[in-house]
Amino acid sequence: MAPEAQRLDLNSATMEQLLSVRGFNKSVAEAIVKARPFKSVEDLTAKKIVSSDVLGPVKDQLIVR
Template sequence: MLRKSLFALVLSLFLSSSFAFAADKIDLNTATSEQLQMLNGVGASTADAIIQYRDAHGEFKTVDELTNVKGIGEKKLQQLSEDLMVSKK
């Protein structure tokens, strides 16, 4: 009985922390310039380039599409991808 209770407690803590991590991600399709600039390595010009790309091409379908933005390559994408998400409609 104690083992089941302990397992349930550990599982609930894990699940609640997983949702907290997802909530902390920035959505490329709704983020403002200020929100994007909170990301490590993203300044005003990069944030504006992301928004300009979104305005010109529509919503991002994947985070990987960020490499289509001028100034963002594979290395920067790897650095940013853990902190980003793309909302699905």
């Protein structure tokens, strides 16, 4: 698991930062920006932005502050 300081905050990350996450394309990054604010990383699947299959491998790189 990435240290908290290195995790990407879904509520403040730039498009460029979001695109650096494996499995996130431009449409996913745009959907994340539009759906802010998030209460938890799991909101990505709850709001149907990404599937649990996409979120699973990268979940430990993300955080919500």
